[in-house]
Amino acid sequence: MxxxxxxxxxxxxxxxxxxxxxxxxxxxxxPRLLKVHSFPRQFAGWTAVQDRKPDEEVQKALPTAVIMDRQYRNSEGRAINLLLLTAKEMRDIHSPAVCLPGSGWQTQSDKLLILNGQKITARIMAVRGVPFHVWYWYPPVPYPEPxxxxxxxxxxxxxxxxGTYRPDTIADLSSSLLVRVIAPAEPGSQEEVERFAVAVQKEVQELIQASLRESAALKTSPIQTAAGGK
Structure with a gap:
């Protein structure tokens, strides 16, 4: 480090x-600002039940960040929170390793998982004595080249x-997105969280690819080409 x-x-x-x-x-x-609010409200058997507005203090601390904070529920009644954070400035793509302990969360276990080639920090963290799975990762999203x-x-x-990438910190110049999953740590819940994370990975990749295609289309549009020729 x-x-x-x-x-x-x-x-x-x-x-x-x-x-x-x-x-x-x-x-x-x-960073490449992504349309995180376009993330599907239904996927892989999960349905969005609540969208949470970012806390005013958080938004003030991360002024260029765009945050999707959404609660999902499946047919069995299990609830999982999904947060996607993108930003115009790298300093506003934060790390739960810093923010959650600062809000009173205590780490009980800390593991590094690899799902579909992606390094994921998988922790059990407790707040007010209640344990939760806290998983987070930074999918590779290349910045627009200078x-x-x-x-x-x-x-x-x-x-x-x-040695520039640590899964428990921001993905230095290699990502424009934080993905964070929080779910109650109950018996058998880890397998559920892993399945949810894999499904999220798929949808996130589609979101990223859509953004890259849109950027490529803008570069080749007649208006952009004409503007570039002036």
Missing amino acids: SSARASVALIILILGALFSYAGPRLDLPK KHPFVRALYRWRLKAP
Whole structure:
């Protein structure tokens, strides 16, 4: 973790120097804002029963974030909370590893799972003595590449640099989305949570691909092409 932080600090220093002395303003990598509210309200036997508005303090702390916080229920009456968070700025794609303990949640167990190639932090966390499954991950969503050649090269190196990704922190420059699942930790509930997570993975990938297709279509549209030629 220390080597990764050192790399980040070095990059910040380099970019800071460029901002001070390079003259023209450089376009730094920005997350890809996704349409998280288009996530289906029904999928794999689960139906949305409640949409929660983001807490005012949370929205104030994460000003560019767009948050879908939704409660789902299946035919057996089991309830699972799903949160999708995307943002215009990387600093607003937060980590439950920081936010939940700050809100009084205590970690009772901590595991790393791999589902369909995706690293997932799977914890049992308790709040007011009640245990919950808390699973979260950062699906790979490439940022739009910067236009400036130097920044673009730095961005590409950062994606390939070893040791830059920790599943319990934000996916550094490799994701624009946080997926978080919370469900009561009851007997037999882990298998249910895993099935839910796998179903969410499928729907999230469709959401991401739709966003990438939309971005590609905008780049090739006549209006965009004409604007780019001016």
